[in-house]
Amino acid sequence: MESPAGQGHSSTRRCISLALAALAIVAAACSPKTDSVAATPVATPSAIPVATPAGTGPTAAATLTSASGSGPALRPGLRALTGFDKCRQFFPGDLPRVPEARLTLSRDLCYDAFAVLHSGQSKTPVFVVERLTRATLDDAADEVRGNRFFADARLPSRERANLEDYKGSGLDRGHMAPAADMPTAQANDQSFSLANMVPQARINNQRTWAGIEKATRHYIRRAQGPVFVFTGPVYAGAPARTIGPGQVWVPTHLYKLVYDAGTGKSWAHWVENTDEARAGKPITYRELVERTGIEFLPGISAAQ
Numbered sequence: 001m002e003s004p005a006g007q008g009h010s011s012t013r014r015c016i017s018l019a020l021a022a023l024a025i026v027a028a029a030c031s032p033k034t035d036s037v038a039a040t041p042v043a044t045p046s047a048i049p050v051a052t053p054a055g056t057g058p059t060a061a062a063t064l065t066s067a068s069g070s071g072p073a074l075r076p077g078l079r080a081l082t083g084f085d086k087c088r089q090f091f092p093g094d095l096p097r098v099p100e101a102r103l104t105l106s107r108d109l110c111y112d113a114f115a116v117l118h119s120g121q122s123k124t125p126v127f128v129v130e131r132l133t134r135a136t137l138d139d140a141a142d143e144v145r146g147n148r149f150f151a152d153a154r155l156p157s158r159e160r161a162n163l164e165d166y167k168g169s170g171l172d173r174g175h176m177a178p179a180a181d182m183p184t185a186q187a188n189d190q191s192f193s194l195a196n197m198v199p200q201a202r203i204n205n206q207r208t209w210a211g212i213e214k215a216t217r218h219y220i221r222r223a224q225g226p227v228f229v230f231t232g233p234v235y236a237g238a239p240a241r242t243i244g245p246g247q248v249w250v251p252t253h254l255y256k257l258v259y260d261a262g263t264g265k266s267w268a269h270w271v272e273n274t275d276e277a278r279a280g281k282p283i284t285y286r287e288l289v290e291r292t293g294i295e296f297l298p299g300i301s302a303a304q
Helices: 011-030 134-140 185-190 202-222 285-292
Strands: 040-042 078-081 097-099 106-110 115-119 124-132 171-175 197-201 227-234 240-243 248-250 253-260 266-272
Touching: 124 134, 124 197, 134 202, 171 202, 197 202, 197 248, 202 227, 202 253, 202 266, 227 285, 253 285, 266 285
Parallel strands: none
Antiparallel strands: 040 240, 078 097, 106 115, 115 124, 124 227, 171 197, 227 253, 240 248, 253 266
């Protein structure tokens, strides 16, 4: 959620944390709001998931495998991810299985407190995942919101959103992993990467979606163990709306999947990306899989 900065730490700590965050991004790169404008249409198939030409773009940093011989059988058209070597702790088990059509120009990105599967086609996340506990949220409670949005230098320029893309769009830079979940100053700063953002309807972001984020944190504070949260966009219909010179895709819907590893409970929030949308009754994990095509929790029978 994009909102005004809070009160808390000193400006000195903020400057130090920003410097550390910038160094972390640069090091990773070196190693193997308000006037409205019309959105630009870009031709995409109408089905979910969005289809893309086969074999285009560089090999994804999140390497794809057929996952033969381990775990449940793959559904047709799905690929099992590998990668995320430095942030596997954010996943409750095997890596998700994603429709091949969503993996054009995809890359895995690890941050201090969340992980992103990023699409260089839409220039937004495919999904973002967090591992949250009562302790991490307690740590996050006194962190000052950074509010310094930036383009992630680890992504090729042609595959990433830039600040200019959002300027004058009338849409918020909507967090997928919320800044309010971040347990340290550096993690909070990292959450303002545009790789963690989607173009989001302003009232939706600041009211409806903020309420869903708050309710999720409320549940996690009462949970006995870790809770895994997957958040991401969906693009339904054609042509896709875009904003900015980089043609960043505007999602039609947003989802947030909550999985309590201790109890095996799971549910998902599904919200249209409009200012009129309101949070409704959560849907089941299986319903989310059918709507997105992504198997977020492969091999976890409790989530089935």
